[in-house]
Amino acid sequence: DGGITQSPKYLFRKEGQNVTLSCEQNLNHDAMYWYRQDPGQGLRLIYYSQIVNDFQKGDIAEGYSVSREKKESFPLTVTSAQKNPTAFYLCASSIVGAGNTIYFGEGSWLTVV
Amino acid sequence: GIQVEQSPPDLILQEGANSTLRCNFSDSVNNLQWFHQNPWGQLINLFYIPSGTKQNGRLSATTVATERYSLLYISSSQTTDSGVYFCAVYNYKLSFGAGTTVTVRA
Numbered sequence: 001d002g003g004i005t006q007s008p009k010y011l012f013r014k015e016g017q018n019v020t021l022s023c024e025q026n027l028n029h030d031a032m033y034w035y036r037q038d039p040g041q042g043l044r045l046i047y048y049s050q051i052v053n054d055f056q057k058g059d060i061a062e063g064y065s066v067s068r069e070k071k072e073s074f075p076l077t078v079t080s081a082q083k084n085p086t087a088f089y090l091c092a093s094s095i096v097g098a099g100n101t102i103y104f105g106e107g108s109w110l111t112v113v
Numbered sequence: 114g115i116q117v118e119q120s121p122p123d124l125i126l127q128e129g130a131n132s133t134l135r136c137n138f139s140d141s142v143n144n145l146q147w148f149h150q151n152p153w154g155q156l157i158n159l160f161y162i163p164s165g166t167k168q169n170g171r172l173s174a175t176t177v178a179t180e181r182y183s184l185l186y187i188s189s190s191q192t193t194d195s196g197v198y199f200c201a202v203y204n205y206k207l208s209f210g211a212g213t214t215v216t217v218r219a
Contacts (some may be wrong), residue, residue, distance in 0.1 A: 042210055
């Protein structure tokens with residue numbers, strides 16, 4: 001089935017550790033995105049990429065890093081520099097362009113313990 | 114950046130009731146989408162609606178781009194309609210409102 005797969009679904013991290021969230025899509029979309037969602041709030045854009053080997057910072061990129069080595073994959077690393085990383089992380093993809101629907105994965109819950 | 118405001122923040126409905134959710138945005142946009150987030154966190158596209166009116170079953174949406182608002186109508190609500198409804202607008206990036214939490218009681 002076509003779609004976006006995020007893993008792991010649940011992740012616990014100790015303070016000071018980096019963690020990488022996986023996002024894979026088989027929709028043949030050029031654009032991929034990472035969003036963060038905190039309880040009771042909307043989604044905030046962390047990073048996005050419109051083409052392989054290129055990505056742009058979103059509104060809250062500090063403490064995060066990404067790579068886009070393959071069209072299908074857009075992993076997000078939450079670094080130890082992110083001061084409040086506990087949140088729900090959503091990956092999404094779309095065809096490039098303003099007039100296209102964006103599709104989301106099922107999300108990853110990250111808890112810092 | 115563009116501001117997206119959704120109202121009401123919370124809505125409690127009895128099964129079978131109708132309701133209207135509103136999304137206001139502060140600048141002209143290229144497109145607007147409505148999403149439903151289920152209790153497990155999954156976001157599902159409901160409508161891509163930069164202007165005009167669309168219907169999908171018991172849901173319909175209307176966007177009046179010149180007046181910078183969109184409305185989502187839920188008719189004959191069911192318990193499965195519970196969740197959070199988000200509006201998102203695109204000018205150079207997709208910006209989300211804070212959502213409307215809908216609870217439908219049997």
